Amino acid sequence: MASISARRLSKELSEIRSEGCPVGINLVQADDFATWLFTIEVMGESLYQGEVHTLQFRFDTSYPISSPAVQFVVTDGKQAPVHPHVYSNGHICASILGNEWSPVLSVVAVCVTLQSMLASCKKKERPVDNDRYVRNAPDNPKKTRFHYDDDTV
Template structure:
């Protein structure tokens, strides 16, 4: 079944492979193009510099109008990543736009590692709890 979402995912993945980005990569699962495995390498000059982090990206048929669900499957201690791997990132919530693609999504997540969002609801909840 070829849908707009599936064609867009293939286009996004082809762009990543064409660019041969060394910071991250993504590929679909063999039996489900709507679910991808992504790898992000820790940004240079950060405490995550030598890290290799695995994520799962789940798309709906509404992609790119609706954001995918993204989750770290590698354990990572970061103020914007919940213990279950979910990510508190504005473009995955209320700031998503169809102009974003998988490259911009992974770039944003990698940038978040280097520059945590201290006004995140997750962090505010921690500070309120203590």
């Protein structure tokens, strides 16, 4: 019998493949129910106009009861967007990935939220504690207990 996680991810993937994603969001890879990759681009005028960033979703067997581990992909040639809630290692401080996660949220809904977070940003800068956080950060951003106190950027 398939796990709840596998059934839910199968349903989400089927919907993405049949209905497509919202404008600016593209499925890049979903070979299994462990890791998916999407690109997101902010549409319209914003500080991030023309930038395309890759998001990695990692799922455990508790999805959708627990949130996926979501981060921007950082490689030699690609950096995470410069944003007050995005660390240079790609980790994202967003309450919907932590204490405000809800099983009704989908992978596409997370992409849209992060796309909106970038679109509404007024100033490109790293979080104030970026260097310290990146030095000590776990591989999995879900293991970080972020403090959510600023939703105005």
